[in-house]
Amino acid sequence: MGADSVTSTEQLRGWDAPAWRGLRAVVTGLGVTGFSAADTLAELGADVIVIDAQSTEKKELDAETLRLVGVRDIRFGPEAADEIAQFDGSAPDLVVTSPGWRPDSRLIASATNQGIPVWSDVQLAHRLGPRPETLAARGGPLWLTVTGTNGKTTTVSLLEEMLLADGRRAVACGNIGMPILDAIRDPEGFDVLAVELSSFQLHYTEALSAAASAVLNIAEDHVDWHGSYGSYAAAKAKIHHGTRTACIFNTADAATMHMVEQADVAEGCRAIGFTLDTPDVSQVGLVMSEGGEGILVDRAFLDNRRHEAVELATMSDFGGLAPKHLVENALAAGALARAAGVSPEAVRAGIRSYEAADHRIQPVARQNDILWINDSKATNPHAAQASLVSFPRIVWIAGGLPKGVDYDPLVQAAADRLQHVILLGRDPSPLAESLARHAPQVPVTSGFDGEDGHDAMEAAVRAAQRIAQPGQTVLLSPAAASMDQFASYIARGEAFVRAVAAVIEQDDD
Structure with a gap:
């Protein structure tokens, strides 16, 4: 050749x-x-x-x-x-x-x-398919694929829990956990692959013909890599091409609906929306019980969906904090799972067994009625907005490597929640300028721009402790990449957790 x-x-x-x-x-x-x-x-x-x-x-x-x-x-x-x-x-x-x-x-x-x-490695895996011996023993695994600017890892992790609760041999793979080539080469094989896909992987990948696919949301990100927002969005949209059973979209994000409308899918593939509102036909969503508790329901994967809904879970099944983005991710995961025939009971069990990953709206301490939250994984404004809208009174630690994004929509959306902003990052000027334009009433503290990110984080956390008042949340949600001061968002989050522990221990002495 x-x-x-x-x-x-x-x-x-x-x-x-x-x-x-x-x-x-x-x-x-x-x-x-x-x-x-x-x-x-x-x-x-x-x-x-x-x-x-x-x-x-x-x-x-x-x-x-x-x-x-x-x-x-x-x-x-x-x-x-x-x-x-x-x-x-x-x-x-x-x-x-x-x-x-x-x-x-x-x-x-x-x-x-x-x-x-x-x-990409994903295309190579798709071309290979299951090994002949595992195909004979199990049949080919279903591919359930997920992308989006934010929430991919949470959704795929929830989906994996739901599949396991339904008795499927399943694994989260792709851009999370196990490389997808290792998954298809597993000697025992899998019934279902819960595949997280980044825009980078999708750029180099052909139509995947997944059983079900989802785009959770789309916002400006990685423009430096793709060359333009249009190219970035086009890479995300490729996930739906060839999908056989269901294309999942976010009813609150018109761009994700448009991607489904434009996708070249298999005959009979359905468009399924997820929403935090009462769902319409062919949607999963949230309704309120007479007692005032939110109930996650399915009006898509049942025969009499025009007149009935099936309960998937309640808000209490999430345990502790259940911010908006987590509920949305659970609904998307539930839709993917239901497309693969997973029972409502297993969807609920998956939500109950799910443990949130570190660094994504992770509570790390509460002292003197001040809640400390590590959201270091929020590496772009869209991700940060999900956490900023989850808390009413915020001392916001933000900044880092901005990647050329526009901060104005984020600041406008969060301005009335901000009590104080503490700016990290070697060059915090893009975010500082946006705050000056759209939240001039919010005090801003800067100067945490040293090369040693750990020292900068310790100083920022000490400043936050002096500023924060009872009833407020100190939120690390940078809305920027970490590489100007840290090796990764994980290193940045770990530095925050250590610094919070140190100031709280010192305060207790």
């Missing part, structure tokens, strides 16, 4: 396809995704070269493992990442890329210009 024949990649379907053997494949990135892709291609008999711009001790160890399973070469360094690898003077037939590699990077752009197909 030669790189000059893109249509020849149609032969690359199924584990037994002869075209895999001898295929010249380049894998970009030796993280978790890249390792699974290289390992899979080697197992198929492809001729594989792996490229990564940076070497670490773990990557060197992984490289040794890949060489043992037959990977031809692993090349580290910026120079290796700049030019597409040659196979004894010949161009590769295929590039399988990790999500971090931008379309305008020199290697990916070179492959595209030469007509060499560039796939």
